[in-house]
Amino acid sequence: MIIKEAKNTLPSMNTYLESEDQILPFKKAGFKEVILEPRELSRMGRLKLDELIRLARIAVKSGLSPILSWDILMTENIFQKVELYLKDVPLEIFSAIRVQDPGAVEFLKSKYPDIPIHLILETGHHNFESISGWIGHLGVQLKRIVLSLELPKKTLQLFLSKIPCETELLGLGRILLFYTPRNLLSPSFSLKEEFIEVTGASSETPHKDFPIIENRHGTFMYHPKGHNLLEHASELKGMGLNFLRFDLRGEECIPLLEKVGPILRSGINLSNVKDYFSQKCIQGFFKANKSDVLFKKLKNHRIQRKDENYLGEVVEVVKKNYVAVLLKNPKENVSLNDELEFKTPEGKVKTQKAYFLRNALLEDVEMGTHGEVVFVPHISALSVRTAVYKKS
Amino acid sequence: MSHWVPELLSPAGSLEKLKVSISYGADAVYCGGQKFGLRSAADNLTYQELEEGVSFAHENNAKVFVVLNSFLHDQDLDELPAFVSFLEEISVDAVIVSDLGVVRTVRNVSNIPIHLSTQASCLNIQSARFWKKMGVQRIVLGREVSLEEASLIKKETGLEVELFIHGSMCMAYSGNCVISNYTSGRDSNRGGCAHSCRFEYTLEGKENSGVKKELKSFFMSSKDLKGISVLPDFIRYGIDSLKIEGRMKSHLYAGTTSKVYSEALSYFSKNGHFLSEDLYSWKEELNKVTHREYHEGNLVEKAGVDSIYSERETEEKEFVIVGLVLQVIHENFMLVEVRSSFSSGEELEILPFEGEPITFKTESLENVAGEKFEKTKPGLLVKLPLFEGVKKWNIIRKRIEQ
Ligand code: SF4
Numbered sequence: 001m002i003i004k005e006a007k008n009t010l011p012s013m014n015t016y017l018e019s020e021d022q023i024l025p026f027k028k029a030g031f032k033e034v035i036l037e038p039r040e041l042s043r044m045g046r047l048k049l050d051e052l053i054r055l056a057r058i059a060v061k062s063g064l065s066p067i068l069s070w071d072i073l074m075t076e077n078i079f080q081k082v083e084l085y086l087k088d089v090p091l092e093i094f095s096a097i098r099v100q101d102p103g104a105v106e107f108l109k110s111k112y113p114d115i116p117i118h119l120i121l122e123t124g125h126h127n128f129e130s131i132s133g134w135i136g137h138l139g140v141q142l143k144r145i146v147l148s149l150e151l152p153k154k155t156l157q158l159f160l161s162k163i164p165c166e167t168e169l170l171g172l173g174r175i176l177l178f179y180t181p182r183n184l185l186s187p188s189f190s191l192k193e194e195f196i197e198v199t200g201a202s203s204e205t206p207h208k209d210f211p212i213i214e215n216r217h218g219t220f221m222y223h224p225k226g227h228n229l230l231e232h233a234s235e236l237k238g239m240g241l242n243f244l245r246f247d248l249r250g251e252e253c254i255p256l257l258e259k260v261g262p263i264l265r266s267g268i269n270l271s272n273v274k275d276y277f278s279q280k281c282i283q284g285f286f287k288a289n290k291s292d293v294l295f296k297k298l299k300n301h302r303i304q305r306k307d308e309n310y311l312g313e314v315v316e317v318v319k320k321n322y323v324a325v326l327l328k329n330p331k332e333n334v335s336l337n338d339e340l341e342f343k344t345p346e347g348k349v350k351t352q353k354a355y356f357l358r359n360a361l362l363e364d365v366e367m368g369t370h371g372e373v374v375f376v377p378h379i380s381a382l383s384v385r386t387a388v389y390k391k392s
Numbered sequence: 393m394s395h396w397v398p399e400l401l402s403p404a405g406s407l408e409k410l411k412v413s414i415s416y417g418a419d420a421v422y423c424g425g426q427k428f429g430l431r432s433a434a435d436n437l438t439y440q441e442l443e444e445g446v447s448f449a450h451e452n453n454a455k456v457f458v459v460l461n462s463f464l465h466d467q468d469l470d471e472l473p474a475f476v477s478f479l480e481e482i483s484v485d486a487v488i489v490s491d492l493g494v495v496r497t498v499r500n501v502s503n504i505p506i507h508l509s510t511q512a513s514c515l516n517i518q519s520a521r522f523w524k525k526m527g528v529q530r531i532v533l534g535r536e537v538s539l540e541e542a543s544l545i546k547k548e549t550g551l552e553v554e555l556f557i558h559g560s561m562c563m564a565y566s567g568n569c570v571i572s573n574y575t576s577g578r579d580s581n582r583g584g585c586a587h588s589c590r591f592e593y594t595l596e597g598k599e600n601s602g603v604k605k606e607l608k609s610f611f612m613s614s615k616d617l618k619g620i621s622v623l624p625d626f627i628r629y630g631i632d633s634l635k636i637e638g639r640m641k642s643h644l645y646a647g648t649t650s651k652v653y654s655e656a657l658s659y660f661s662k663n664g665h666f667l668s669e670d671l672y673s674w675k676e677e678l679n680k681v682t683h684r685e686y687h688e689g690n691l692v693e694k695a696g697v698d699s700i701y702s703e704r705e706t707e708e709k710e711f712v713i714v715g716l717v718l719q720v721i722h723e724n725f726m727l728v729e730v731r732s733s734f735s736s737g738e739e740l741e742i743l744p745f746e747g748e749p750i751t752f753k754t755e756s757l758e759n760v761a762g763e764k765f766e767k768t769k770p771g772l773l774v775k776l777p778l779f780e781g782v783k784k785w786n787i788i789r790k791r792i793e794q
Contacts, residue, residue, distance in 0.1 A: 073565050075534070075690075076541040079516040103519030110518075123567055124463030124581060129493030133526065150573065155466060177575075178589070179568040181536055184611045187697045189597050200593040200611075205575050212595070221612075223574050284574070289465070291579035310440065315718065315729050316773040321761055324773050326718060326729075328407075330444055360719055360727050362760055371784070373719050373727055373773065375760065384771045 010267045011237045014067070014168070015246040017055060018046065018253070023062050025254055029261035033065040033243070035098060039194070040085045041070040043179070043217050044249060046194070049088060056093045068094040071120060072217050073101045073179070083107070091115055096143050109141060116143035118168070126151060128159055135164065144168055144243070149175065149227055152289045160240035167240065171230055172277060173247025174211065175223035175284065185214040211250065222250075228281035231271035251278055314342070314386040315373060322358070322375040325388050330370040332390060339391035342382055351391060352379045395664040397657040398626060398634050401457070401554065402650040405639035406435035408716075408785075409646045410445045410456070415745050415785045416647045417654025420455035421445075422488060424639065425475060428468070429459040429583060443482045455485035460498070461509035463491050463567065463581040473501045480504050488532065490567065495526050505529045507554065511566045511581070516541075520549045530554055532635065535561055536690050539622065543629035552632040557619035558649055558678070559637025561689060563589045563612050589613055592704065615701040618686035620675055623656055624666055625692070643731075644713035645681045647743060647787045652677045655746070680789075682709040714740060715788040718773070725775040726782055727760070734790055735767040742779060743787045750779050 015026060017034035026034060036059070037045035038052045047055065056066040068091065074082060091097070091112060099105050100120040108117055117138060125131055125148055135142060144166035147159065160167055185196045195215045201208040211222040229236065233244060248256060260273045274281045285291070311334050316324035323342075327334060334340070336357045342350045358375040359365050368374035402418035404410035413421050423445060424436040437445055442458065449456045458479055462468070472494065479487060480502040487504050489495050490511035498506055507530040508514055508523050515534045523531060530552035533542050537555070546553040562569065562585075569580055571588040578584025589612040596606050617637070619626065626634055634657075636649045652674045659668050678686075684701045715728035734740060736757045741749040757765045757774050768774055776788075 073513060073568070074516055075536050075538070076516045076544055077538075079518065101515070101519060102522040103516040106518040106522040124491055125493075126463055126465040127469050127491070127493040128466060129469060129496050130491055131493075133492040133496050137522075137525070150570070150579075158466075175574065177569065177571045178564050178612075180564045180612075182563065182614075182695055182699065183697070184563075184700065185595070187700065188595065188607055188609060188611065197598040198595045199598070200595050202588075202591040202593045204591040205588065207575050210593075219612075221571070289579075291573050291577055291584065292465075292468075292582050316759065316771065318759065318761055318763070324760075329440065330447070331440075360721050360760055361724070371719075 009237060010233045010270070011171075011241045011244045013171070013246060013264065014243050016044075016069075016249050017059060017064075017066075018249065020055060020058055022253055022257075023058060023064065025257035025261060027062055027064060028265065029257055030265040030267075031064065031246075033067060033095070034059050035067045035069050035245075036094075037069045038089070039216065041068070041072060041082060043071050043220065044213070044215070045069065045217075049085075053090060053093070060093065065095040066093065067118060068097045070097055070099050070104055071101075073181070074103060075181075079103055079107075098146070105138070109138060113141060115141070117141050118144040118146060120146045122146055122148045122170075124148065126155070128162060131159060131163065146245075150285045150289055150291070152285050153232075153287065155289075156236075156241075156286075157239045160236075163240075166242040168243035168245055169229065169236065169241055170227050171233065171244030171246055172228050172273060172281070173226060173245065174250055174279070175225070175227045176220060177210070177223055178221035179218065181218035183214055184219040185212065189214075223282075224279070226274075226277055226279035226281040227284050228274045228277070229283060229286060230273055232283075232286065233267075233270050309341075309389045309392055311340070311388045311390055314382055314384050314388060316384065317378065317382050319378060319380075321378055323352075323378055323382055324373050324375050325368075326373050327368050327370050333370070334368045334374060334376075334390065336364075336366050340376065341389040341391045342379070343387045343389070344381065344383060345385050346383075348381055350379055350381060352377060394661045396627070397661045398631050399455075400650065400654050400657055401633050401635045403559075403636055403639040403641065403646055404437075404445065404456075405641070405646075407437055407441040407445050409639075409643055410437075411448055412643050412716075412785050412787070413646045413650045414449055414452050414454045415783070416650035416743075417658075417745070418454060418636075418650045419654075420457060420485070420633070421449065422457040422459055422635075422639070424459045425479075428462055428464065428472065428475065428494075439478060442479070442484070446482050446484055450483070457486045457488050457507060458484050459488045459509065460494050461488050461490040461511045462583060463511075463579075464494055465582075468582075469493060469497060472497050476502050476504065486530070489528075492526060495523075495528065499527045507532055507552075509566075510534055510556070513565045513567050515565075517545050517548045520545050520551055524549055524551055530632065532556075534566060535617075536565065536695075538693070539625050539629045539631065539691050542631055546630060546632070554633035554635055555626070555631050555691070556617055556637055556689070557623075557626065557634040557653065558617055559641075560684070561614040561617050561637075563614045610702050610704065611700065613684075613701040613703075614695075615687035615699055616684045617689045617691075618678055618683075619688060619691055620653070620656060620678060622688060622691050623653075623660070627660060642682065642713060643716060644711065644787055644789060648677055648681045651743065651745070680709070680711040710792060711741075711789040712792055713787055714768075714790050715774070715776075717742075717782060717784055717786040717788070720778065720782060720784055724778065726778050726786075728774050728776050728788060730768045730770050730772045730774060733767055733769045736765070738790060740788050740790050742782055743789060744781045745783060745786070747781070750781070752777070752779065 014033035402413035404423035490509035
């Protein structure tokens with residue numbers, strides 16, 4: 001049976017190429033582009049230099065566009081080693097270089113202005129102003145922007161309509177949660193083949209089986225569930241997305257492609273692909289990103305100083321005697337007989353006239369100024385940290 | 393002759409802490425407004441408090457840097473220009489930013505100097521060059537950067553460089569951890585970090601890991617940074633600003649760390665060396681504030697196994713703040729706001745802005761109304777005897793019985 005290739009209604013597909021035997025299955029499945037990861041430059045890189053060059057050349061011959069991944073973050077010492085390494089890489093065989101570290105971007109811009117850049121903006125870059133900063137800075141050298149998984153659909157739609165270069169989003173694959181240069185597993189586990197892989201679970205979070213990997217670049221923690229936007233592929237294409245990335249690095253890639261290759265190639269029932277993926281999947285923040293709504297609950301806004309008529313804060317309450325108020329506003333004094341309003345941490349509002357006003361020696365005074373503690377008549381139900389205002 | 397020393401930059405999680413940090417010797421403080429910063433749970437400062445904080449700082453020859461270091465979403469940016477204009481109006485000395493969109497917005501609407509936040513993980517010369525082109529004047533380098541690398545970045549770019557010298561450390565490359573975003577629904581890059589790296593995890597090795605059995609471990613938790621031993625290197629390498637982490641931490645922490653590092657820096661400024669008898673006591677003072685086990689991070693060499701804090705999240709502390717001096721009534725007494733309880737007859741220490749702590753035993757405890765107490769509790773204002781050199785905002789502490 002001849003399976004027709006999905007045309008135009010879906011974004012193009014790219015993926016990571018780890019070995020030669022994956023080339024044909026990728027090709028058959030309709031992938032256009034492969035990302036190659038040298039171990040010196042790439043977070044999950046395993047390819048030695050000669051393997052990298054060989055694979056890139058075979059990919060080209062097979063009609064796949066090879067992209068060089070340089071996605072590690074680098075302190076200066078590492079950067080200098082990478083610069084030396086790059087001298088041995090025939091960069092011209094790659095269609096583009098993928099980078100995240102602004103240092104790598106700047107280096108390519110100044111030393112290799114003709115090499116197209118695929119810029120990874122998956123960390124932050126949730127406002128268009130930041131994205132347009134990069135667009136302006138790199139000009140035509142910026143071939144593609146890899147967008148953040150945290151962008152909700154509405155924002156994606158807006159960004160995709162404005163970005164003048166190619167765009168890419170993770171379609172199916174692992175969600176990277178954490179990246180550190182420190183070696184966190186090797187103190188307890190032994191390093192074989194340069195990679196240690198474990199799963200982690202904590203009783204302090206309901207999530208289990210976080211995949212964790214340590215290698216020469218540090219330690220990486222992934223979400224126990226994968227990210228899957230395949231059911232929205234044609235919608236994303238409609239919004240203007242050019243590439244959907246498939247991260248199959250944690251999978252038995254060739255057996256998986258045998259099953260899902262025809263689906264990918266035809267583009268029909270694409271959402272079924274997730275059934276063959278080893279991780280259960282989520283859509284992350286695609287529908288909505290409300291990851292700031294809980295912040296309001298992190299502190300008590302009732303006792304927060306509102307600027308107008310604010311006098312200070314209750315620092316002591318002595319029943320049937322006085323309320324001590326620390327005057328905290330340099331622009332507002334308190335005078336004898338002022339009407340005062342008290343807003344408690346629990347949300348109660350009380351009023352009281354300062355029919356006496358005393359200083360710390362309990363002497364009667366006419367006025368209290370910023371920085372002083374003054375003593376006013378007691379009223380019930382107040383507690384320390386109550387905010388005090390002058391009633392207008 | 394005085395010798396060059398870097399700026400000491402201390403945390404100011406609230407207006408009060410701003411005053412405490414500056415009074416104890418900070419040359420500059422960093423604080424947040426109600427939005428745009430990375431510590432949503434900190435008190436942070438209202439408009440009026442920011443204005444007052446800047447006036448207080450400037451009267452005391454100190455600077456105020458305001459953090460705008462969240463990775464903002466489009467809708468958050470809408471309110472930013474008005475806030476930045478306000479900051480410029482009240483003469484804030486710089487803003488600390490991590491997001492390119494925020495850098496551009498600040499530049500569009502103001503002339504406030506921009507410091508790049510550590511959140512942007514600027515780690516190398518080329519990266520610093522990029523940010524310089526974007527209009528940044530100072531880089532708060534990533535915590536992974538060594539002193540030597542920092543000095544190279546400064547030399548090659550001509551930018552000011554700032555490094556953390558003390559405090560808690562994020563285990564991830566800053567800005568590259570979204571555990572909270574996906575597991576707690578709180579954006580760690582907008583101030584919602586749930587500290588998942590401090591949890592205990594059960595790790596299970598895969599076949600290639602050499603260990604198949606389960607292992608319980610706090611494998612992601614970092615020890616705290618303490619850089620006082622390498623202070624001479626900070627100076628030798630010309631690091632412009634030494635930053636103390638901790639906007640969420642206590643008055644005692646803000647006051648003690650500011651005092652210790654500022655005393656050490658002024659000693660060097662006067663003498664050109666650190667061969668001081670006080671070196672031991674400075675280090676000891678830093679042990680008295682809440683901390684996890686200390687480490688030197690990546691300052692000298694790459695942080696290794698011994699940088700991991702492999703214990704449950706219990707912070708070590710020797711002393712606790714019991715009160716804050718709110719008012720000094722001349723030749724009479726000091727009025728102290730009780731922050732945690734102490735009893736009559738207990739030994740307390742006043743931490744003056746300069747010099748040795750003043751140790752004294754409390755005698756009778758009473759409030760201004762003359763009510764007597766055997767034991768105080770938070771929420772009381774007590775009168776304590778006045779000692780020479782005691783000033784408003786001095787911290788009173790007591791040793792915790794171990
Ligand atoms: S969870 Fe830990 S590593 Fe992640 S942002 Fe928070 S402090 Fe940093």
